[in-house]
Amino acid sequence: MSQGKNDTNDATGGDEPTPAEAREAEALRRALAGERPESEPPQEALETAALLRYARSAGHLDPARREDLRGRLRSALPGRRRRRWLWALAPLPVVAAAAVLMTVPLSSRQSAAPVSVAPSPPPSPPSPLPLPSPSLLEAQAAAARGDRQALATLDLEMRAYRKAMLDRLLERGGGQRR
Amino acid sequence: VSFDDPAWLAEERQCLGAVRRGDVKAFDRLFEAYAEPLYRRILLPRLGDAAAAEDALSETFRRALERLDGYEDQGKGLWPYLATIAVNQAHDVHRQRARGGRALASFEALLAPLQSASAPSPDDAPDAAGLRSTVARVLDALNPRYRRVIELRFLEERGRDECAALLEIKLGTFDVLLLRALRGFRRRWQEIVGGPPEGL
Numbered sequence: 005m006s007q008g009k010n011d012t013n014d015a016t017g018g019d020e021p022t023p024a025e026a027r028e029a030e031a032l033r034r035a036l037a038g039e040r041p042e043s044e045p046p047q048e049a050l051e052t053a054a055l056l057r058y059a060r061s062a063g064h065l066d067p068a069r070r071e072d073l074r075g076r077l078r079s080a081l082p083g084r085r086r087r088r089w090l091w092a093l094a095p096l097p098v099v100a101a102a103a104v105l106m107t108v109p110l111s112s113r114q115s116a117a118p119v120s121v122a123p124s125p126p127p128s129p130p131s132p133l134p135l136p137s138p139s140l141l142e143a144q145a146a147a148a149r150g151d152r153q154a155l156a157t158l159d160l161e162m163r164a165y166r167k168a169m170l171d172r173l174l175e176r177g178g179g180q181r182r
Numbered sequence: 183v184s185f186d187d188p189a190w191l192a193e194e195r196q197c198l199g200a201v202r203r204g205d206v207k208a209f210d211r212l213f214e215a216y217a218e219p220l221y222r223r224i225l226l227p228r229l230g231d232a233a234a235a236e237d238a239l240s241e242t243f244r245r246a247l248e249r250l251d252g253y254e255d256q257g258k259g260l261w262p263y264l265a266t267i268a269v270n271q272a273h274d275v276h277r278q279r280a281r282g283g284r285a286l287a288s289f290e291a292l293l294a295p296l297q298s299a300s301a302p303s304p305d306d307a308p309d310a311a312g313l314r315s316t317v318a319r320v321l322d323a324l325n326p327r328y329r330r331v332i333e334l335r336f337l338e339e340r341g342r343d344e345c346a347a348l349l350e351i352k353l354g355t356f357d358v359l360l361l362r363a364l365r366g367f368r369r370r371w372q373e374i375v376g377g378p379p380e381g382l
Contacts, residue, residue: 021358025358025361026354026358028361029354029357029358029360029361030357032357032360032361032364033342033357033360040283040284046361046365047285047287048364048365048368049361049364049365049368050230050287051230051287051288051289051292051368052289052292052364052365052367052368052371053287053336053364054230054231054287054288054289055289055292055293055371056317056332056336056337056367057336058226058227058230058289058293058313059313059314059316059317060336060337060339061232062222062310062313062314063221063222063223063226063227063310064218064222065217065218065221065222065236065239066232066236069236070217070218073217073236073239073240073243074210074213074217076240077209077213077240077243077244077247078206078209080243080244080247080248081201081204081205081206081209081247082201082202082203082204082247082250082251083203083204
């Protein structure tokens with residue numbers, strides 16, 4: 005490994021780098037940028053860079069990250085671990101209640117409607133409401149465990165589930181999406 | 183007050199009992215006391231990367247909570263117990279990263295000559311001023327061009343493009359200059375502060 009120039013002999017830093025040194029400089033650049041270097045980065049330079057960053061921040065834990073960690077760790081407290089699955093299931097009653105609330109007005113509207121003059125075909129049995137998919141339940145469980153990445157997945161799954169629920173309810177009530 | 187102070191140990195024992203019953207406030211007190219010293223004194227110097235050190239800190243507390251029933255108070259308090267978990271956690275992270283071809287840079291050995299051997303305190307304030315003045319002393323001993331490169335990139339946290347523009351050099355030249363500056367800094371650090379021999 006090239007050890008570079010002695011800084012007392014390289015006051016301008018203008019010496020042409022050897023090919024090996026140029027490769028090391030590129031590997032260092034990539035490593036410092038968080039990219040995967042194509043060759044092994046010079047470890048001693050990386051360590052020195054980390055020391056300088058530490059000196060600048062005084063090694064403080066970012067307050068926002070500390071609060072985030074603390075919040076997630078609270079769920080790992082004894083007695084709370086067992087309740088985590090309950091949190092994962094918490095949104096389900098809300099979804100069910102929303103489904104009922106949306107169904108009742110539609111049913112009321114149907115029953116309150118004036119009797120049609122023309123005979124209408126007998127109603128077909130209502131199609132069942134969609135159940136939460138396994139992926140939605142998994143995303144809920146992961147989010148309840150504090151997995152932040154799962155929140156995005158949960159959001160997507162919930163959107164899909166809400167849409168499926170709404171479509172089914174509209175289909176049952178013969179309504180139209182506004 | 184340090185972590186081996188009798189008054190702190192008594193408070194800690196009370197907190198531990200409450201944490202075993204799921205008391206959030208007691209956990210918060212212990213987390214407040216230990217999170218920062220574990221991060222600053224053990225995890226960040228060993229891992230050299232803030233994100234990796236934060237993850238390791240989370241895992242350290244998680245493991246400690248999972249093993250809380252097996253923890254036996256030997257009169258020394260939680261610090262040695264947590265510190266051991268944190269050190270092991272740092273080793274695990276190094277192994278995982280090495281397997282993935284993304285080794286982390288530990289600067290623990292460089293920092294060691296500046297760290298006191300005493301147990302940290304619950305209100306552990308880093309000797310930030312001392313560390314910064316040491317860095318300044320080492321920078322003063324460096325040739326001005328290397329010093330400027332380090333100041334721009336690491337102390338002023340300027341982007342690579344901006345650094346190269348300010349120094350009126352090409353990006354590739356800046357990368358080489360930065361490598362040389364870091365190596366020069368390390369040599370001076372070892373002369374002035376001490377630390378591991380070059381190449382280790």
